[in-house]
Amino acid sequence: MSLRHAILGFLDLEPATGYTLLQRFEGSVGSFWTATQSQVYRELHALEAAGQVRMTLQPQDGKPARKIYALTAGGRAALEAWLHEPLEPTQLRDALQLRLVFSASVPPARLDAMLASYAERLQATLQEYRERLASTQILSLARSARERALWALSVENGVAWCEAQLVWVRHARRRLARVGSATAPTRARQR
Numbered sequence: 001m002s003l004r005h006a007i008l009g010f011l012d013l014e015p016a017t018g019y020t021l022l023q024r025f026e027g028s029v030g031s032f033w034t035a036t037q038s039q040v041y042r043e044l045h046a047l048e049a050a051g052q053v054r055m056t057l058q059p060q061d062g063k064p065a066r067k068i069y070a071l072t073a074g075g076r077a078a079l080e081a082w083l084h085e086p087l088e089p090t091q092l093r094d095a096l097q098l099r100l101v102f103s104a105s106v107p108p109a110r111l112d113a114m115l116a117s118y119a120e121r122l123q124a125t126l127q128e129y130r131e132r133l134a135s136t137q138i139l140s141l142a143r144s145a146r147e148r149a150l151w152a153l154s155v156e157n158g159v160a161w162c163e164a165q166l167v168w169v170r171h172a173r174r175r176l177a178r179v180g181s182a183t184a185p186t187r188a189r190q191r
Contacts, residue, residue, distance in 0.1 A: 003035050004043050008071060008079040011053060013141065015070035018044055028138050028151065032158055044069055052078050100172075108180060112173055119169045126162035129155055 010016060010024050018041050025035045047053040052075030057065035071079070096118060103111055132138060132155050142148035 002082075003033075003039055004047060005079065005082045006033060006035070007040065007043050007047065008052065008075050008082075011069060011071040012076065012079055013143070015068050017066055017068055021069075028132075029154070032154065047075065050074070108176065111176060115169050115173050115176075119166060122162050122165050122169070126159060126166070129158045129162065133159070 006025070006029060007021060010021055016024070018037070021044075022035065022037055022040050025033070025040070044053065044055075048055055048069070052072055053069045054072050056068050056070070058068050059065050099114075106114075133152060139148050139151055142151055
């Protein structure tokens with residue numbers, strides 16, 4: 001998934017400012033896709049240059065005009081084409097797993113503390129996702145029961161991922177506690 005396609009998807013719901021789009025990212029798809037303000041505006045400019053969105057200025061009293069972005073027919077076609085592309089399995093990029101591979105020399109207590117801290121952050125994220133599911137504010141924007149179900153399923157996936165990660169962290173901490181502080185791995189000889 002690309003940021004560009006997510007912006008097209010949000011603009012398919014309704015025209016919006018860049019700031020509103022950023023809020024939508026944080027309040028809805030933020031459980032599995034994030035964006036910064038600069039990324040959103042960069043993509044909006046590129047989408048406008050490609051003719052996939054159009055920008056109109058909305059005057060405001062005593063303030064600069066607001067830039068409202070709306071989807072064009074070309075943007076809707078690009079969104080539809082993307083929605084019909086075959087899905088590839090997710091390419092996992094996980095900083096924790098990468099770090100673990102190289103952590104044999106990290107003292108056991110420190111590694112356990114890192115995993116415990118990770119579990120705490122996961123627990124907070126899990127709570128946030130559960131609150132999103134209980135909130136009617138986000139789901140009330142859905143245009144149909146089907147769309148509401150699709151949005152809920154995406155957040156439920158985040159819940160399931162957090163729960164699975166928490167199970168794995170408990171397993172990892174128990175297993176590492178059993179192996180303790182084994183000797184440092186032998187280094188390959190340099191030639």
